[in-house]
Amino acid sequence: MKPIVDVLCLATSLACAFLLLRSFRRNGVRLLMWAGLCFALFALGNVVLLIDEFVYADSDLSTWRKIPMVLGVLLLVHGLVAEGE
């Protein structure tokens, strides 16, 4: 079950990134761009998670899979502070 959940997490985060960035392109609301980039980085973190669990199962990439998510959170917090009004 876990592989399915991991793949679904990747798919939904990619879908969210796509929808948010598409909305930004249509509306020009910059907060959508920051949110889209955040979810793109969340998707990258999910990719690293899948690599960690199923490709390089003997190694520990737990730090590497958190780093894209941290960057995503930083970008979105920046966007909320800068564009929130």
Added chain:
Amino acid sequence: MTPLPLNAFLQGFLCMGQLVIALFFARFLRKTRDRLFLLFALAFLILSLTQVGFLVIGFSSERSVFVYLARLCAYALIFVAIVDKNRR
């Protein structure tokens, strides 16, 4: 001074960062009453709580699949929020 393990630091950072994002969206919800912000706030609150879940359950535990399921629910909430907003 014992160096703080990097993983624990990043996990705490994620928990706090996602909570802050949830609070921002909660503030937008209070101003606009738009359910998009309600769903976003809920989603990021869930994501923040998943970090606590990993702390309690552990990443390698068999029960960690439930925490990943919660993360999936959060992403699904965001997806539903965007689709719902685009339809309005």
